[in-house]
Amino acid sequence: MKFFPESALVQLEFEKVKDLLALHCRTEYAKAKAAHLRIHTKKEFIQTELQQTNEYKSISQAGLYFPNEFILNLQRELKLLAIPGAVLTGEHFLHIKKLAENMASIFRWFDNEKRIGYPALASVIEDTYYEKTIIELVDEVLDETGHVKDTASEELDRIRMSLYRKRNELRRVFERIVSKLNKQGYLADIEESFMNGRRVLAVFAEQKRMVKGVMHGESDSRRTTFIEPEETTELNNEIFTLEHDESREVYRILRELTKKLSVYAALLKTWHDITGEYDFIRAKARFAADYQGNFPLVNDRAHIQLLNAHHPLLFIYNTKNNKPTIPVTLTLNDKQRILVISGPNAGGKTVTLKTVGLLQLMMQSGLLVPVHPDSEMGIFKQIMIHIGDTQSLEFELSTYSSHLKNMKHFMENANGKTLFFIDELGSGSDPNLGGAFAEVIMEELAHKHSFGIVTTHYLNLKVMANKVPGIINGAMQFDEKNLLPMYKLIVGKPGSSYTFSIAERIGLDKRLIQKAKALVDEDHFTLDKLLNRTEQDLQKIDKEKGELQKLLKENERLKRDMQQVLDKERHRQEMEKLKHQNKISEDKLAYLKDMERRLKAMVIEWRKAEDKTKVVQMIGALLFNQKEKFTVEKQQKKLNEKFEEVGGEVVIGVKAKMKQNRQVGTVKEIKGKKVILQVGVMPITVELKDLIVVKEKEQQQIVS
Secondary structure, eight states, rough: EEEESTTTTTTTTHHHHHHHHHTTTTSSSHHHHHHHHHOOHHHHHHHHHHHHHHHHHHHHHHOOOOOOOOOOOHHHHHHHHTTTOOOHHHHHHHHHHHHHHHHHHHHHSSSSSHHHHHHHGGGGGGOOOOOOOOHHHHHHHBOOTSOBEEEEEEHHHHHHHHHHHHHHHHHHHHHHHHHHHHHHHEEEEEEEEEETEEEEEEGGGGGGGGGEEEEEETTTSSSEEEEEEHHHHHHHHHHHHHHHHHHHHHHHHHHHOOOOHHHHHHHHHHHHHHHHHHHHHHHHHHHHHHHTOOEEOOSSSSSSSEEEOOOOHHHHHHHHHTTTOOOOEEEEEEEEEEEEEETTTTTSSSHHHHHHHHOOOOHHHTTBBBTTOOOEEEOEEEEEEEEEEOOOOTBBHHHHHHHHEEEEEEEEOOOOTTEEESSTTTTTOHHHHHHHHHHHHHHHHTTTTTTEEOOOOHHHHHHHHTTTTTEEEEEEEEEEETEEEEEEEEEEOOEEEEOHHHHHHHOHHHHHHHHHHSOOOOOHHHHHHHHHHHHHHHHHHHHHHHHHHHHHHHHHHHHHHHHOOOOOOHHHHHHHHHHHHHHHHHHHHHHHHHHHHHHHHHHHHHHSSSHHHHHHHHHHHOOOOOOOHHHHHHHHHHHHEEEOOOOOOOOOOOOEETTTTEEEEHHHHHHEEEEEEEEEEEEEEEGGGGGEEEEOOOOOOOOO
């Protein structure tokens, strides 16, 4: 990506982002990559890096463990490994083994399921492979502490066995000598020591001639002399020779191991880079968590659609100080390529401009950005920026001269893949002349199909934004009552500078304010006043809109509550209806059962009766006068309510009530467990157990 001027990245604070990213890096590889963070212009590179960071972020959020704990810098050791004749130490080989073990964990982590779930992270190890021989070669030679094993070679095993025996022999001889000289009172309190790699006696200086051997030195006070006894001289010489042989054999083994592993030098270098790459991805994910970075949709064209975007550095600062950060939402596309932002000073115009520029740089460098995930960001190949006072003492250029020089570069080099940012376009010159040049510059940039954001106080630029295709207005909202910026961007309408409003609110003499107003062109003042009033009306409308939204939500809630009440009432009515229907069905069933009993009783009567005519009349009355019968039965039931249950034995002649249908009759005959009950004109045979004795209730006398 091309930048203008050279300080563009510094002005957009991209260098601060790189410094914060580096703080999350653990490996030298990742720190170097953060310091030289590349800004890509090819979608495939950007998409891959963003997806890798987003996948690692999801792993962290899910509480999963990713095995990338290797953070050692082995660049020097790996370079030595590739040099013929070089020899690495045991410690170096242990570090290489840890690298191989870490890679083994990474390859195991990416089983088939995780390769599918995290394809971008898996692509990092796509072009390499795991070689278990590396660990096996190291384990054959070295123990866990990095020392060469006795079994590394037969010669080393023989040498160390001889050393073990000679040292034991030396220890026994030396202990015997120490015991003897102690009894004679020749030795100092420390008794013995080591000097020049040899075991010596600590003899009192006045007794040194009494001990035969080689003197190796004296103490600082010269009260103690260190003497190697002549009995151990030969043993010490033999041990010294064996130790030299051991060192030479260990060196030979390490050189041989270095030679064997040198075959895998390129593979180990790749592994080392892979661990650094995963550390860099991890750092980007952890950094994104600091400012709530997300993965936007990336388009391979010039396009910006930011939803709830924050300036990452401002967000981090405000979060630490428990302050809110006002998000910005804006769109730049083929139909609205240039946004002209107006409004009072310190209202957030420059912050908005820098937010868009910094997020674009971050996205194209593979960093997640603090926007809503539904945001869309295109790819630009050139970024131009003009912010602040750019006067040059070296070339004797004034602020406005330098400004025009930069605008000349903008107009000559801008194209459809250019994203530019101009703060206070036209400032530093006569307002009328500067405004005229500013119009020409904006028209030319619009003609070049460039994308950009311009901040200004010029009314003529606010007016032209509605006339020139591709240019739109935007305003930073301002609380005129409290004289406080609201840091909220409204796209589509220009904003007022609130020059006279601010002067009035701070208590400036009204006479001076009126005098200043008189000096201003009437049309100019009227337009600014109109913008002021329009913006306040918009704020009022926004407030009323917010209140309306609250009322609509409350109305929806009440509607849902009412619907629930109606549903409950409807359900209750349905249940009542079902209960009523069930009661009718129960009455019908009881009626049919009663009809069945009566028919059975009539059949019995038919068989017994000599006068069949009377029985036929009863059957006709039952079958063909059902409605009348039902009425009679209802009356009978009412009459039955005149009786009360008294219980007792069922005998002939008593009144009894059937438990099931509550009809009352007179007991005419008892046949075992069967009873013939005379109900009205009809005798009915029922079970004895289904009857209960009743008597007629006494009439209560009403006392007047």
